[in-house]
Amino acid sequence: MTTDSERVEVLIDGTVLHVAANTSVAAAVLNHGGSASLPSRRSGWTPLCGMGVCWGCRLTIDGQANRRSCLIPVAAGMRIDTQPNGSEPEAP
Amino acid sequence: MSSTASEASTYDLAVIGGGPGGLAAAATAAELGARVVLVDESPALGGQIWRQNRSRVVPAAQPWLARLEAAGVELRLGTTVWQATPPGNLHTSQGPIRARQTVLACGARELLLPFPGWTLPGVHGVGGLQALVHSGLEVRGRRVVLAGSGPLLLQVAASLTSHGAQVLRVAEQAPLSRLARFSLGLGPGKTWQAVTLANPRFRASSWPLEALGTERLEAVRLQRVGGSEILPCDLLAVGFGLTPNLELPRALGCRIEEGAVAVDEHQRSSVRGVFAVGEVCGIKGAPGALVDGLCAGASAGGTTIARPLLRKRDRQRRFGRLLTRTFSLREEIRQLARSETTLCRCEQVDYASVAAHPDWTSAKLASRCGMGLCQGRICGAATQALFGWGPHGVRPPLTPVPVGALFSHDIPPPPPASRESRS
Amino acid sequence: MSRILVVGGGIVGTAIAADQAERGHDVVLICDSPIGGGATAAGMGHLIALDGEAAKVELTNYSLDLWRTVELPDDCDLVVCGALWVAADDREMQTAAAMRDRYLSRGIGAELIPAAQLAELEPELRPGLAGGLRVPTDAVLYPPNAARYYWHRAVKSRARHLTARVLTVESHRVQLRDDSSERWLEADWVVVAAGDRTSALLPELSIRPKKGHVVITTRDAPFVRHQVVELGYVGTTKSRAPVSVACNVQPRRRGQVLIGSSRQEDTHDPRVEPAVLDRMLRRAASYFPGLTRLTALRAWTGFRAVSEDGAPIIGSLRPGLAVATGHEGLGITQAPGTARLLGQLLAEEPPDLSAAPFDPHRFGSEAA
Numbered sequence: 001m002t003t004d005s006e007r008v009e010v011l012i013d014g015t016v017l018h019v020a021a022n023t024s025v026a027a028a029v030l031n032h033g034g035s036a037s038l039p040s041r042r043s044g045w046t047p048l049c050g051m052g053v054c055w056g057c058r059l060t061i062d063g064q065a066n067r068r069s070c071l072i073p074v075a076a077g078m079r080i081d082t083q084p085n086g087s088e089p090e091a092p
Numbered sequence: 093m094s095s096t097a098s099e100a101s102t103y104d105l106a107v108i109g110g111g112p113g114g115l116a117a118a119a120t121a122a123e124l125g126a127r128v129v130l131v132d133e134s135p136a137l138g139g140q141i142w143r144q145n146r147s148r149v150v151p152a153a154q155p156w157l158a159r160l161e162a163a164g165v166e167l168r169l170g171t172t173v174w175q176a177t178p179p180g181n182l183h184t185s186q187g188p189i190r191a192r193q194t195v196l197a198c199g200a201r202e203l204l205l206p207f208p209g210w211t212l213p214g215v216h217g218v219g220g221l222q223a224l225v226h227s228g229l230e231v232r233g234r235r236v237v238l239a240g241s242g243p244l245l246l247q248v249a250a251s252l253t254s255h256g257a258q259v260l261r262v263a264e265q266a267p268l269s270r271l272a273r274f275s276l277g278l279g280p281g282k283t284w285q286a287v288t289l290a291n292p293r294f295r296a297s298s299w300p301l302e303a304l305g306t307e308r309l310e311a312v313r314l315q316r317v318g319g320s321e322i323l324p325c326d327l328l329a330v331g332f333g334l335t336p337n338l339e340l341p342r343a344l345g346c347r348i349e350e351g352a353v354a355v356d357e358h359q360r361s362s363v364r365g366v367f368a369v370g371e372v373c374g375i376k377g378a379p380g381a382l383v384d385g386l387c388a389g390a391s392a393g394g395t396t397i398a399r400p401l402l403r404k405r406d407r408q409r410r411f412g413r414l415l416t417r418t419f420s421l422r423e424e425i426r427q428l429a430r431s432e433t434t435l436c437r438c439e440q441v442d443y444a445s446v447a448a449h450p451d452w453t454s455a456k457l458a459s460r461c462g463m464g465l466c467q468g469r470i471c472g473a474a475t476q477a478l479f480g481w482g483p484h485g486v487r488p489p490l491t492p493v494p495v496g497a498l499f500s501h502d503i504p505p506p507p508p509a510s511r512e513s514r515s
Numbered sequence: 516m517s518r519i520l521v522v523g524g525g526i527v528g529t530a531i532a533a534d535q536a537e538r539g540h541d542v543v544l545i546c547d548s549p550i551g552g553g554a555t556a557a558g559m560g561h562l563i564a565l566d567g568e569a570a571k572v573e574l575t576n577y578s579l580d581l582w583r584t585v586e587l588p589d590d591c592d593l594v595v596c597g598a599l600w601v602a603a604d605d606r607e608m609q610t611a612a613a614m615r616d617r618y619l620s621r622g623i624g625a626e627l628i629p630a631a632q633l634a635e636l637e638p639e640l641r642p643g644l645a646g647g648l649r650v651p652t653d654a655v656l657y658p659p660n661a662a663r664y665y666w667h668r669a670v671k672s673r674a675r676h677l678t679a680r681v682l683t684v685e686s687h688r689v690q691l692r693d694d695s696s697e698r699w700l701e702a703d704w705v706v707v708a709a710g711d712r713t714s715a716l717l718p719e720l721s722i723r724p725k726k727g728h729v730v731i732t733t734r735d736a737p738f739v740r741h742q743v744v745e746l747g748y749v750g751t752t753k754s755r756a757p758v759s760v761a762c763n764v765q766p767r768r769r770g771q772v773l774i775g776s777s778r779q780e781d782t783h784d785p786r787v788e789p790a791v792l793d794r795m796l797r798r799a800a801s802y803f804p805g806l807t808r809l810t811a812l813r814a815w816t817g818f819r820a821v822s823e824d825g826a827p828i829i830g831s832l833r834p835g836l837a838v839a840t841g842h843e844g845l846g847i848t849q850a851p852g853t854a855r856l857l858g859q860l861l862a863e864e865p866p867d868l869s870a871a872p873f874d875p876h877r878f879g880s881e882a883a
Contacts, residue, residue: 022148023228031230046213048437048470050223051140052133053201053337055465055492056437065735066465066492066810070223071170073135175789183789454549457556457659458590465733465812488787488814492733495774496807498796498814500789 008076025069025080026050026057045082103129103166105392106180106191108173108340111139113370113381113388114197115156120389121195122163129166129189131173131182133491139199140219141378143226152378174489174497178344179365183488185497193365193392196341196353197385200334200371205474206435206443207428208302210330214309218331222248225255232256237312237323239263239300240331241419243377246291248329260323262291263298263314265332266419271296274418299425303328315424333419335473336372342486350374358397359388367392375415380408426478436471438464446471452481465492516540517703520689522681522716524548525555526658526847527839528708529665530854535706536672538858543700544669545691547680551662554710554846557817559729559765559773560658561742562848563598564623564650566614566749570872571826575845576621577868578852579652585851590660592768598653599628599637599741600748601762601802602645607746611648618650625650639738639805648746655742655765655773658847665850681709684716686835704861706837711820713828713840720828720875722841724818726779728791732809734770741766745802751778752844753825760795762802772809774799776844778819787814819843822878829853829873830860837861838875 006021012029019028026047047057052071060081061067069080103126107118110132122128136143137160142153149157160167168186175183180191202217209215216224218238225231236257238245241264249262264271297317304311304322311324336352347354347362352374359367367388370381383405387397429435431444441461449455452462452475461475462468468484475481489498519535521528524546536542546553562582564575587593602608611627618625628647633640636649666676679693688701707713711724732738748761763775777795792814800806822828822841827849831837839857842849856873859866871877 020228024224027224027228027230030224031228046211047216047224048204048220049202049217050220050227051201052491053466053469054204054217054220054437058465064494064808066733070227071134073227175787451549453552457549457552458663463813465810467813488789488792489811492810492812494807495730495732495796495800495809495811498730498789498792498811499807500793 008074008078010074010076010078010080012080013082019074021074023074025059025061025067025072025074025078027070028074029059029069029080029082103127103180103189103191105129105193105195106131106182106189107195107197108132108182109139109197109199109370109372110134110137110169111141111197111199111370111381112153112156112378113199113385114139114195115142115153115160116382116385117195117197117367117369117389117392118165119156119159119163120386121393122165123159124390124393124395126393128163129168129191130160131168131171131184131189133170133172135170137167137169140223143223172491172493172497173340174491174493176340176343176490178363183500185493188500194344194367195359195385195388195392196344196346196361196366196368196372197370197381198337198340198372200336200375201469201473202331203333203335203473203477204330204470205332205425205428205477206433207300207330208430208433209305209309210303211434211437212303212305212309213307214305214326215303215328215330218242218244218248218329219334220331221327221329222251225252231327233258234326235260235324236327236329237261237263237314237325238329239298239312239314240329240333241265241299241421241425242331242333243415243419244331244334246294249291249293257327259293260325261298261314262294263300263316264294264296265299265422265425266296268296270418274414299422299428300328300330301428332421332425332477334371334375336375338372338483339467339469339486339490341366341368341372342483343488343490348483357402358391359384360391374409374412376408376412377415380405380412383408421477429478435474436461436464438466438471441471446475447479452484455481456484467492518701519543520545520700520702520705521708522546522684522689522705523553523708523710523712524550524662524666524676525553525708525710526551526662526665526850527710527842527853528706529662529669530850531706531708531839531857532669532674533665533672534854534858536669536674538862539672542669542672542674543677543702544666544674545677545679545681545689545700547678550666550676551659554817554819555662556659557727557729557815558658558844558847559763559775560656560661560847561598561765562654562656563742563845564618564653565845565848566617568826570869571845572621573868574827574849574852574856574873576623577855578849581851581855582654582848585664587656587661588664590657591664592657592660593654594656594766594768595652595654596766597649597651597741599743600648600650600746601633601640601743602647602746604645608645610746611646615648623650624652637739637741637743639803640743641802641804644802649741653742655767656847657767661847681716684836686833702835704835704837706839706857708839710840710846711818713820713838717832717838720832720838720840721823721878722828723780723821724783725821725843726777726782726784726816726818727775727844728777728787728795728814728816730774730792730796730814731767731812732772732774733812735809737766737770738772738805738809739764739766739803743802748776751776754778755780757781758791758794760791760798762799764799764803764806771812772806774806783818785816785818787816820846824878827853827873828875829857830870830875832875
């Protein structure tokens with residue numbers, strides 16, 4: 001078990017970040033600028049429900065697309081990508 | 093008899109959901125000798141209400157975790173049930189699980205209704221923001237407005253404050269007169285009224301009209317008695333109450349009454365071998381879920397439910413009904429969206445494109461609302477509240493999963509439930 | 516002007532409604548589910564020049580030509596992606612070569628793809644395949660809105676929709692139930708286009724349901740470019756095995772991937788069967804190993820309507836009662852041709868193609 005003060009190293013869109021252990025990927029991304037750091041899209045990236053229902057928090061984690069980042073804890077060495085190509089409706 | 097791989101996955105009871113109701117049911121049944129498996133989609137136990145983060149639960153949950161462990165309940169966390177047939181054939185993202193009985197403790201989600209700007213980054217569900225904070229979102233110094241309806245608003249406001257957030261406003265759409273009756277109904281010793289009146293940020297008869305901002309949330313416009321107010325803020329938490337997660341109960345064929353799984357005095361659903369506890373059989377809060385779980389655990393474990401427990405449960409059910417009456421939504425809440433407001437967030441379908449149709453199926457076929465990743469959990473619940481459209485059919489996978497997770501050999505039906513088999 | 520009652524609101528019923536209404540007839544379409552909501556919505560939505568018996572091929576090609584003349588609205592998501600028939604071994608490659616010759620003789624473009632070029636066309640296909648056959652004109656679309664397109668055309672020519680359950684069909688009249696009251700509607704022609712429900716209304720016609728499963732994924736990075744079908748597919752369409760599966764993977768315009776296909780006889784149970792999904796998806800993944808990492812969004816089933824000889828049934832059954840069904844997996848492909856042919860038959864015009872192979876009376880003495 002890890003304590004709250006520990007930090008782990010993750011890669012968000014290729015950038016190395018040290019984030020608090022015991023946080024969800026969604027919280028970690030929000031803490032590091034949230035949607036401001038993500039590719040801009042029509043409706044942005046918005047973890048709405050925080051509990052795995054809405055899929056608004058979906059990200060590519062360790063190569064697997066469409067992971068619900070609100071349900072997944074960060075882990076050392078985790079690769080987090082914000083799906084520039086994936087899973088978004090086309091702009092009209 | 094030698095045990096085979098498939099037998100290794102056969103249980104007396106599968107409990108789906110690791111919140112208070114599921115924990116109580118699993119512990120109780122296991123202590124009575126049942127072989128129990130507890131399945132939850134989250135990486136940690138506690139459900140939405142008792143989970144603090146991956147490794148911590150609230151103190152109230154601690155004794156239950158200890159009992160689970162002592163009674164040998166097997167845990168399958170981070171596991172998604174994508175299809176189920178009665179009584180306990182579960183297809184999951186981690187392979188099949190077979191059980192003679194099932195306790196559905198799938199909980200509830202927030203009712204989220206569309207209003208202009210609700211898709212801006214910075215707008216979250218009330219419970220959603222709470223969950224994000226529990227899982228590490230930093231809110232110290234952030235300006236937060238909470239708006240919508242239900243006791244969760246004040247609970248979350250208090251929690252956010254304790255995490256250092258600056259709560260600017262708690263806007264509850266219900267009128268003060270109903271809230272006062274609610275407080276009285278709780279009886280002496282309940283502090284809801286005190287909390288309400290003591291919180292200078294609380295406003296009754298107030299609700300969100302519009303989230304403002306270009307790239308992200310910058311302010312919110314709230315309806316208030318006699319006009320509206322604009323509050324610049326960093327985060328907006330909205331929620332219009334809770335709605336049971338009925339996908340799995342409906343896949344199993346459980347009878348639904350008044351938007352919740354119908355259960356008898358043993359917490360049995362209409363489907364043999366399938367029990368339901370907690371919010372999924374009527375919104376009532378954590379204490380009520382706990383009592384439900386104790387009852388279901390006893391029933392599933394083959395004993396009778398103690399009389400005081402039954403009385404306690406009746407009280408909790410009455411409280412649930414009082415909740416529903418108190419926080420029923422006013423008509424204005426159903427009028428917040430504009431034609432161009434997004435209704436289906438996954439497929440980005442606007443309000444007008446959905447409202448043009450006579451029913452959910454037509455709307456879905458023509459506009460694709462509800463066809464995205466949430467499978468209509470958000471917009472389907474919204475159209476039910478907005479237009480009174482009936483609940484839509486459920487299809488596997490009940491939750492999107494990788495295609496590879498759908499590989500599964502057919503599970504043979506389990507042997508008929510027998511009380512002797514547990515000993 | 517005649518009064519026409521069309522029973523069934525799928526792609527075939529709506530195409531017929533449009534044809535009849537545009538001929539100036541007074542059309543009422545009756546169905547109890549939304550337009551395009553039945554087997555039409557369940558289908559994969561391919562416009563495909565499927566190889567096979569001459570008569571069916573003629574109807575298919577006639578119909579595909581008609582599809583090319585219509586201006587489909589954007590929400591029909593038409594993509595002319597082409598079909599790529601994949602050969603697993605040299606024997607299948609010979610089959611592909613023979614298919615190419617038949618396609619070319621019918622004036623349909625088709626080219627053999629050598630093994631080396633396969634990976635270029637479809638990088639996600641597993642290595643080691645023998646090659647394929649590419650039919651560039653085949654397409655996919657979103658069927659519910661294609662049915663709605665035909666319905667909008669019908670409405671423009673004053674057709675009306677009645678939401679009701681049809682209980683009985685007879686010459687010149689149908690009995691229906693709406694709002695719990697039962698009544699008869701009279702007409703010059705009743706046209707039954709009720710897919711696999713046709714036998715329930717017209718017991719003298721044998722239409723068997725053939726159940727299919729489909730899985731659709733979320734939108735992600737492009738995965739396939741063509742409708743990719745294993746060459747064994749044609750065999751499975753004729754299979755009488757209890758369950759048969761074949762790899763059939765299609766791109767949707769909005770980035771989703773549609774995965775099929777399965778065929779099951781002797782069941783009316785609409786539930787998704789995990790065991791069938793398992794077989795179908797393993798089959799598809801044996802061609803596309805990367806499929807397993809895509810996200811499955813929904814699985815559903817539908818029932819193809821299959822006649823005794825596998826060919827559609829199109830034409831007059833008796834005076835005042837006509838039928839158009841039995842298209843199996845080609846309902847979308849063959850709908851416009853079916854509607855045009857039926858229109859010519861009912862108007863007693865010389866048909867553009869021979870109607871005899873589709874004659875409702877071809878099955879022997881019991882029919883009609």
